[in-house]
Amino acid sequence: MSRNEQMQNIWKRYEEEGMSIPATARDVAEWALKKSLWRPHPVDVVAQCADELSRALREEYRTDRFGRRYRAKHAVKVRVNGVQLVLWADSNTAPRSHMERAFGQRRSQIVDDCHQLKVDVDCYNDSHTSDNPIQLVLDFTMDILEMEAAEGRNLL
Numbered sequence: 001m002s003r004n005e006q007m008q009n010i011w012k013r014y015e016e017e018g019m020s021i022p023a024t025a026r027d028v029a030e031w032a033l034k035k036s037l038w039r040p041h042p043v044d045v046v047a048q049c050a051d052e053l054s055r056a057l058r059e060e061y062r063t064d065r066f067g068r069r070y071r072a073k074h075a076v077k078v079r080v081n082g083v084q085l086v087l088w089a090d091s092n093t094a095p096r097s098h099m100e101r102a103f104g105q106r107r108s109q110i111v112d113d114c115h116q117l118k119v120d121v122d123c124y125n126d127s128h129t130s131d132n133p134i135q136l137v138l139d140f141t142m143d144i145l146e147m148e149a150a151e152g153r154n155l156l
Contacts, residue, residue, distance in 0.1 A: 067152070
């Protein structure tokens with residue numbers, strides 16, 4: 001059983017034992033620890049540092065001369081000899097090819113997320129036919145325009 005499947009089973013058991021739902025992951029984690037259902041893996045300090053570094057790089061922002069807040073570091077997933085690596089670069093110094101690939105991969109992630117959200121909403125609506133269906137709008141044009149207007153700019 002994978003680590004994710006183990007964690008999903010902990011959630012399932014939490015529900016089956018009649019614990020309060022909805023619940024925070026922290027609530028379930030505290031319950032799982034009390035029940036001895038989970039133990040931490042031995043720490044790989046290099047992996048831990050790399051994870052923390054990736055989180056920090058993902059959250060580094062700058063402001064350009066027009067007042068736009070933008071992400072400073074961008075990642076590209078690549079496979080080298082069958083091993084997936086994530087290569088980071090600074091948007092001010094990265095080669096264009098890196099940035100094109102990074103932006104393309106991020107766009108693909110957004111499309112994947114939107115597709116999964118649509119499937120989730122459709123499944124929910126199909127299993128709750130006595131309720132009005134939840135409407136999902138996947139055109140973000142107005143959302144972007146509203147955000148830009150709130151920032152005092154409108155580029156479209």
